[in-house]
Amino acid sequence: MYTSQIINHTADVGFTIEAATVNELFEGAAILTFEVMTDLKKIKPISIKTVEIESETIEKLLFDFIDELIFLKDAEYMLFSEFHIEVTEQKKGKATLKAELVGEEINPKKHELKVDVKAVTLHHFYLKKEQGKYKASIILDI
Amino acid sequence: MSLYGFPIGGVAAFDLKEGVISPGGIGFDINCGMRLLKTDLTIKEVQPKIKELVHELFKLVPAGVGCKSNIRLEKKEFKEMTETGVQWAVEKGMAWKQDLERIEDHGKLPFADASKISERAIQRGFNQVGTLGSGNHYLEVQINHASDIFNKEVAKKIGIHSDKQVLIMVHCGSRGVGHQIATDYLKEFDTAMQKHNIHILDRELSCAPFNSEEGQNYYKAMACAANMAYANRQVITHRIREAFQKVFKQSPEKMGMELIMDNTHNLARKFKYKENNKVKEVLVHLKGATRSLGPDHEDVLPFYKKTGSMIVIGGSMESGSYLFSGTKKAEEETFATTAHGAGRTMSRTQAKREIRGDQLQKDLEKKGIYIKAVSMSGLAEEAGRAYKDIDMIAQSLEETELSRRIVKLRPIGNIKG
Numbered sequence: 289m290y291t292s293q294i295i296n297h298t299a300d301v302g303f304t305i306e307a308a309t310v311n312e313l314f315e316g317a318a319i320l321t322f323e324v325m326t327d328l329k330k331i332k333p334i335s336i337k338t339v340e341i342e343s344e345t346i347e348k349l350l351f352d353f354i355d356e357l358i359f360l361k362d363a364e365y366m367l368f369s370e371f372h373i374e375v376t377e378q379k380k381g382k383a384t385l386k387a388e389l390v391g392e393e394i395n396p397k398k399h400e401l402k403v404d405v406k407a408v409t410l411h412h413f414y415l416k417k418e419q420g421k422y423k424a425s426i427i428l429d430i
Numbered sequence: 431m432s433l434y435g436f437p438i439g440g441v442a443a444f445d446l447k448e449g450v451i452s453p454g455g456i457g458f459d460i461n462c463g464m465r466l467l468k469t470d471l472t473i474k475e476v477q478p479k480i481k482e483l484v485h486e487l488f489k490l491v492p493a494g495v496g497c498k499s500n501i502r503l504e505k506k507e508f509k510e511m512t513e514t515g516v517q518w519a520v521e522k523g524m525a526w527k528q529d530l531e532r533i534e535d536h537g538k539l540p541f542a543d544a545s546k547i548s549e550r551a552i553q554r555g556f557n558q559v560g561t562l563g564s565g566n567h568y569l570e571v572q573i574n575h576a577s578d579i580f581n582k583e584v585a586k587k588i589g590i591h592s593d594k595q596v597l598i599m600v601h602c603g604s605r606g607v608g609h610q611i612a613t614d615y616l617k618e619f620d621t622a623m624q625k626h627n628i629h630i631l632d633r634e635l636s637c638a639p640f641n642s643e644e645g646q647n648y649y650k651a652m653a654c655a656a657n658m659a660y661a662n663r664q665v666i667t668h669r670i671r672e673a674f675q676k677v678f679k680q681s682p683e684k685m686g687m688e689l690i691m692d693n694t695h696n697l698a699r700k701f702k703y704k705e706n707n708k709v710k711e712v713l714v715h716l717k718g719a720t721r722s723l724g725p726d727h728e729d730v731l732p733f734y735k736k737t738g739s740m741i742v743i744g745g746s747m748e749s750g751s752y753l754f755s756g757t758k759k760a761e762e763e764t765f766a767t768t769a770h771g772a773g774r775t776m777s778r779t780q781a782k783r784e785i786r787g788d789q790l791q792k793d794l795e796k797k798g799i800y801i802k803a804v805s806m807s808g809l810a811e812e813a814g815r816a817y818k819d820i821d822m823i824a825q826s827l828e829e830t831e832l833s834r835r836i837v838k839l840r841p842i843g844n845i846k847g
Contacts (some may be wrong), residue, residue, distance in 0.1 A: 289622050298774050299438055355613055362554040362606040376700075390460045394496035396804060401495040403778070403808045404564040405847065406609040407458040410616060410633035411435050429458045429609075430565050430778075 290316030295427065300409070310346065310375045311318045313422040314353060314385070318371045321357055321374070321408075324428060327332055327400040330370035334392040335402050339385070341409040346383040347415040349375065350424060363403070374403035435634030438718035439773060443765045444640065446700065450628070451818065452637035453619065453652075455715035456698050457613040460652055461659035462567075462603030463534075463694040464720075465666060466753060466839075469674065470686030473573050473594040475610045477732065477842065480800050483571065483677045484632035484843040490669040491569055493562040493847035501559050501665065506594075506659075508556035509544045512607070515657035516664045524647035528687070531733045531739075533692040534721070537660040541789075542653035545605070548614050551651075555607025555658060560665030564847030567602040568747060569666065571843035577752055580835035584737050584755060588690050590837055592833055597839055598670050599751060601744055603696065608655035610726040615648040640713055656697060663692060690753070691740035693718045695770035697771030701729075703765060714765045722833050724758035724766040741833050743823065744771040746802065748814030748838040749793060752824045756831035768833040772823055777818040785810040803846040 292386050295302035303320050307313035322328055339356055343349040360366045368391030376384045394401070407429040415424040435454040436442065437707070442455050469476075476483065492498060503511075511518040516537025519525040530536045562569060576593035579585045590597070604611075619636035622644045623629070628637060667689060671682035678685060699721065701714045723730045723739040728740050738756035745751045760766050774788040776784070787806030790813050794801055805807040827833045 294779060296779060297778050298777050301778060313466070326653075355617075359550060359554055359610065361496055362558070363550075365498070367496070372517075396494060398551075400805075401564075401808075402805050403811065404495045406565075407613045409458075410620060410636060413633065417564070 292316060292320055295425070297427060300427055300430055301340060302425070304423070304425045305419050306423050308421060310422050311373045313424055314350060314373045314375055315371045317354060317426060318357055318368065318392065321354055321405060321428065322368060324405055324430065325361065325402055326367050328369040329368050330399050333370050333390040337366060337389045339387050339389065340385065341385045342371050343383050344381055346375065346377055349383040349385055350415045351408055351410070351413065358405050360389070367391050367394055367399065373389060405430055436633055436717045439769060440717045441719045441765060441767045442715045443701070443703065443712040446640060446713055447570065449640055449713060450637035451640045451649055451698055451713060452635060452715060453612045453615045453648060454636060457696040457717045458609045459603035459696055460612060460655035462696040462750050463659060463692060464744060465663045465665065465667065465692040466671060466684060466690040466742055467598045468589045468688055468690050469596045471678065472592060472595045473596060473842065476571070476596045480571065481675050483673065484709040484800050484802050486673040486843060486847045487569060487670065490541065490673050490803045491560065491845065493845060494564050495847070497561045497563070497847065499557050499561055499790055503556055503559060505552050505556050508559070511661055512544050512547065512654035514538060515570050515660045517669070517838055518793035519661050519664040529579045529664065529667070529689045532689045533660060534694055534731070537664065537692070539653035539656050541650055542657050543650035544602055546647045546651040547611055547654050547731070551607050551610035551614065554610045555605055555816065558605040559662055560669060561605060561662070562666065562845070562847050563605055564603050566812055567847055569670070569845045570599045570747065570841050572597045572750065572839040572841050574837050574839055578840070579837035580837065581624045584836050586676045587828035587840065589686065589688055594765065599839065600666050602663060602666070603707065604655040604659035605662060607658050611651045611678055613657045616649050618644060624822055641766055642753035648840045652698060656694065658690065658766070659694070679794050690843055691742065693720055693741055694738070696763050701765055712765065714767065715808045716767060718770045719767045720770045722753070722764070724756055724761055724820045725764050727761065730756070730798040740747035741768060743820070745820030746772060746810060746817040747799065747841055747844045748839055749817070749820045752820065753836045754827065755836055757831050757833055760833065764832060768827060769823060772817040774816055775802065775818050778811040779814055781811045781816040782807055785813045785815065799841050799844065801844045801846065805847065809846060
């Protein structure tokens with residue numbers, strides 16, 4: 289479970305997220321990213337894509353994960369609606385993610401396409417642990 | 431809420447020897463720009479067929495989230511194209527020779543180096559040549575009323591000569607390849623800043639010294655995205671000519687479908703700036719800003735030497751847009767830059783809350799603007815009410831002498847992602 293709030297931005301779209309676990313936070317970030325582009329209810333769980341990412345910090349890992357989702361939308365024409373994520377914070381200087389992304393290829397006749405996400409930005413970008421909860425802020429360039 | 435790294439409409443100039451280059455100061459959509467094409471047709475001939483025309487354009491120019499090109503390109507050829515720009519389209523028979531004379535940089539930044547762009551960037555973009563994208567990108571059929579001509583002499587020179595003449599405007603950029611190049615270097619600079627001892631308040635401002643290896647690599651990669659964007663708008667131009675040919679059953683040459691101009695509004699450019707009678711070379715970051723060069727400036731395309739550079743400033747799909755020419759005043763006061771668009775007054779969330787896309791589409795059709803869009807919510811976000819008054823912006827640019835109005839263009843048909 290995660291909770292989120294929209295950041296009201298004039299030209300772009302952003303949100304803050306809170307979750308009890310880091311996996312849930314990453315899942316929330318993925319759902320919110322794809323909700324900008326489509327109606328997730330219409331994306332059927334037809335194919336599974338497995339991704340593995342390694343970054344220096346857990347915060348960079350979140351940035352790289354969203355970048356990967358945006359990349360797959362353009363490079364493989366995929367929209368995902370289900371996310372099974374396992375984030376591991378390893379020794380200093382290393383964080384890894386294994387994820388199963390479930391969704392289907394973009395079909396303009398079937399899917400409601402909204403606005404394209406061009407990139408994840410570093411503007412006000414953070415991921416932190418505060419009072420036992422994981423919190424993040426993400427602004428997407430559209 | 432503070433502004434987003436560099437604001438849209440932001441211009442920053444840094445010393446070429448000691449200054450920096452910042453991907454955030456250029457934007458993710460590298461060489462997002464405007465293109466204007468004329469026809470010798472008038473509304474009398476086009477209005478009865480506007481629906482057919484808009485549908486044909488919609489079919490030939492893919493738009494929206496995840497849209498694919500209708501040109502099959504190998505990655506190797508795409509990579510080469512990022513170094514050759516519109517020249518690639520000339521060789522493919524998708525450009526007229528004279529098109530090159532009207533495009534900024536003649537459609538090619540020569541310092542592009544495709545070895546500086548990632549495999550991911552190529553993978554993301556190689557299948558998107560000739561696509562519009564989404565958001566505020568559009569292809570619009572417009573008319574010019576005789577009463578909307580502000581500078582008859584220049585208008586005539588560029589081929590705008592009759593009342594209710596039909597023109598076509600395109601707004602789009604480098605698509606996924608540009609977005610990925612910007613992301614890749616934003617990440618690299620975020621780390622490299624420590625090495626260069628640079629400290630900033632917002633990481634979206636990440637930068638590297640222009641003369642560092644990282645800085646030069648990004649500059650060359652940026653040029654690749656810019657060349658793709660020029661080629662992208664050229665392929666779209668080719669499709670527009672095809673659509674008109676199909677609908678009006680005449681050759682594009684016979685319909686006078688000449689390119690008037692193509693300008694970028696997301697790029698970094700070198701500029702010689704005069705300060706206290708000394709010439710200083712700077713790197714001007716344009717993020718949602720257009721170059722405004724007065725007559726006779728060395729960087730103005732030869733065809734526009736006497737008029738100054740050509741500038742399109744987009745309004746909204748309801749209010750129309752303006753064509754301007756550049757000025758000496760802008761060279762002196764704003765590092766040769768001017769505005770690029772009306773600018774939003776309403777956030778996308780607010781626009782969607784207040785406006786329904788399907789209703790807007792019907793209302794505009796009654797006003798004589800026929801729209802076809804992939805996304806109805808996306809359409810609502812681009813409503814005229816969500817933008818500032820373009821006429822006021824045009825007037826203030828005229829009064830401040832940052833650019834000079836040539837004509838106002840009003841929409842009659844529009845396709846959107």
